[in-house]
Amino acid sequence: MAVKSSRYWLIFISPAMFLIAVFLLWPLAKTVVYSFSEWKNFSITYTFAGLANYKRMAADSVIRIALKNSGILIIFALIFQVGFSLLLAILVDSVNHLFKFYRTVYFFPIVISGTAIGLMFALAYKYEYGLLNFFLTLFGQEKRVWITPKTSIFLALIPVVWQYVGFYFVIFLTGLSKIPADVYEAAMLDGVTPIQKAIKITIPMLRDTLVSCTVLVVSGCFRVFDTVFIITKGGPLDSSQFLSTYMYKMAFENFNGGYASAIAMLMIFIGVFITVCLRKALKAQ
Amino acid sequence: MAMKSKQSRSIPKSIATHALLFAWAVTTVLPLLWVFINSFKSSNEMLRNSMALPTSLDFKNYATLMSYPDVSLPRSFLNSFIISGSVVLGALLLSGMASFALSRIESKASKYVESLLVACLLAPSFATIIPNFVTVSRLSFMKDTYLTAIVPQISGNLCFTIILLTGFMRSIPYEIDEAAVMDGASAPLLFWQIAVPLSKPMFATVSIMVFIASYNDLLTSMVYLSRQALKPVCVILSMVSNMFGTDYGAMMAAIFITMLPLMLLYTLAQEQVLKGLTAGATKG
Numbered sequence: 001m002a003v004k005s006s007r008y009w010l011i012f013i014s015p016a017m018f019l020i021a022v023f024l025l026w027p028l029a030k031t032v033v034y035s036f037s038e039w040k041n042f043s044i045t046y047t048f049a050g051l052a053n054y055k056r057m058a059a060d061s062v063i064r065i066a067l068k069n070s071g072i073l074i075i076f077a078l079i080f081q082v083g084f085s086l087l088l089a090i091l092v093d094s095v096n097h098l099f100k101f102y103r104t105v106y107f108f109p110i111v112i113s114g115t116a117i118g119l120m121f122a123l124a125y126k127y128e129y130g131l132l133n134f135f136l137t138l139f140g141q142e143k144r145v146w147i148t149p150k151t152s153i154f155l156a157l158i159p160v161v162w163q164y165v166g167f168y169f170v171i172f173l174t175g176l177s178k179i180p181a182d183v184y185e186a187a188m189l190d191g192v193t194p195i196q197k198a199i200k201i202t203i204p205m206l207r208d209t210l211v212s213c214t215v216l217v218v219s220g221c222f223r224v225f226d227t228v229f230i231i232t233k234g235g236p237l238d239s240s241q242f243l244s245t246y247m248y249k250m251a252f253e254n255f256n257g258g259y260a261s262a263i264a265m266l267m268i269f270i271g272v273f274i275t276v277c278l279r280k281a282l283k284a285q
Numbered sequence: 286m287a288m289k290s291k292q293s294r295s296i297p298k299s300i301a302t303h304a305l306l307f308a309w310a311v312t313t314v315l316p317l318l319w320v321f322i323n324s325f326k327s328s329n330e331m332l333r334n335s336m337a338l339p340t341s342l343d344f345k346n347y348a349t350l351m352s353y354p355d356v357s358l359p360r361s362f363l364n365s366f367i368i369s370g371s372v373v374l375g376a377l378l379l380s381g382m383a384s385f386a387l388s389r390i391e392s393k394a395s396k397y398v399e400s401l402l403v404a405c406l407l408a409p410s411f412a413t414i415i416p417n418f419v420t421v422s423r424l425s426f427m428k429d430t431y432l433t434a435i436v437p438q439i440s441g442n443l444c445f446t447i448i449l450l451t452g453f454m455r456s457i458p459y460e461i462d463e464a465a466v467m468d469g470a471s472a473p474l475l476f477w478q479i480a481v482p483l484s485k486p487m488f489a490t491v492s493i494m495v496f497i498a499s500y501n502d503l504l505t506s507m508v509y510l511s512r513q514a515l516k517p518v519c520v521i522l523s524m525v526s527n528m529f530g531t532d533y534g535a536m537m538a539a540i541f542i543t544m545l546p547l548m549l550l551y552t553l554a555q556e557q558v559l560k561g562l563t564a565g566a567t568k569g
Binding site: 001002003004005006008009010012013015016017019020022023024025026027028030031034042088091092094095097098101102103104105106107108109110111112113114115116119120121123124126128129130131134162165166167170171174222223225226229230243244247248251252257260261264265267268271272275 | 299302303305306309310312313314316317319320328331332334335336379380382383385386387389390391392394395398402405407408409411412413414415416417418419420422436437439440441443444447459462463465466471472473475476497500501503504508519522523525533536537539540543544547548550551555558559562563
C-alpha cells in the first residue's frame, strides 16, 4: 500500500468507529447488564436481580409459543424459500422465453416494506371486504372469521414466506448461471433426464449457495417483525407471538426493560448459535 | 444466460413449466393489483365485488389521505425522504472513509477492526434497541429531532456497508496510489480523487440497499421518534388502520401510495436494486 500513515488511518476510521461504539457495542453491553437487572418504566435506576429474568423466561409459556412459532416458520421457510425457490430457479433457467419477466415479477415483493405487505394481507383476511371471503362467496360458501388463535400463526407466516421466495430465487438463479455449460453438455450426451440432471449435477454444484441460503433463511426466521406485528400483533391471546414481537411488547407496551433485554439475549444467542453451528454442520457433510 | 445451450423440450412439458412459473407470478402480482383497483373504490363498491374493476376513476380515497388532520401523508413522505436521504448520505460518507482506511492505508489494526465488523453483523437490531432508545431520548440535542432516527440507522448499517466497500476498494490496483504519491498526493487526495470515483458502482449498490432498508424500517422509526409530525410513511402506515377505522378504500390508497416510490425505483433501476438487495447475501 502506498500510504502508511497511522494518523490518517485514525482520522478516516474514527467517525464510523465512534458511531459503532456508541450505538452498537455500548448498547450490546447495556443489554447484557439490563438482562440481569430489575428495571421497569425506563427509569434512571435499576437494581441487580441475578438470574430472575432468565428464570422467568424459562417458565414463560409465551416464550415456548414463540419458539414453537419460529419452528413452524422455519419448516415452511425451508420448504418454500429454499426448496420451492430452487425449483423455480431451475425451471426459469431452463426455459427459452420470459426469463427476465419472471425474474422481475418474482423479486418484486422484496422491494415492498413488511408494513405494506402486512397491511395488504390483513385486509385480505378481513371479514367483510377481504379477498379470501370474496373467493368463498364466489364459490357459494359462507364467509368466515380467518384470524383465530389456532390459525393466526399460519396466516401471519404466509406473507413472510411468500415475500422472500423471490429473493432466494434470484440468488439461486445467479448461482445457476455460474455453472459452466459444458458440464451439462457432457451429461446430455450420456442421456440423463432433467430430474437426474437436477439431483446429480445442479444441486451438488450449488452446494455453497445452498448452505448460505439455508443459514440465512433459518436465522431470518428469528428476525421477522414488521409483517407479523401489523397483521396480528402477536395475538390473539399471544398465539402468533415471535421472540421479536414479544420483546417489543415487553419493552414498549409493558415497559419491562429488564425482561425484554433477557429476551433480546436469547435472540442474540440463537442467532449466533445458528450461524456458527448450522454453517459448520452443513459444510462438514 | 443466452450462451447456455438449452435442452430441447417437448411442447407439453414446456407448457406445464410455464403454467407453474406463471402461477407463481400471479401470486406476486395479484395482491398488488387488488390493492390498486380497490384504492379507487368506495367501501360500498368494494363490498359488492372487490375483484371487479372500479366503475369510475375516483381519487376520493387519495384526497382523504391528503386531508387527514393529525398526520398528513405528504408530511410523512417528506419525513421519509429527509430521514432515508440523510441515512444514505451519512452511511456513504462514514463507510467510504472507514473503508478507505481499511483497504488503502497500511495498519496492523485493520484486520482486527474487520473481524469486529463481521461479528457485529450477528447482532440483531432488537439487541440494541432498548439501550439506544434510552440514549436518544436522554441526549438533549437529539431529542425530538430527525436525528433520533437518523443516527442509530446510520450506525446500524455501517458494519455491512464498510465490509462491502472495503472488499470493493481492495480490487482497485494499488499502482494508481503509488503513482499519485510520487506526484506528492496525500491521503485525503487519494481518497477523494481515486478511491471514491473508482468505487462509484459499489457506492450506488450500497445507496440503494441502505435507502430501501431505511425507507422500510418500521422498528427503529417507530421506537425512536416520539413526535407524530416527524414520523415517516411506514410508521404512518402501521397506524393507518386505527385512523381510518373501516374506511378500507383509504387504507388501500395508503398502501399503494407508500409502495409507489420503491416501485418506481425498481422499475427505473432494476439491475441496481437486484444487486443492492442481494449484495453480500451469499458471502462466506
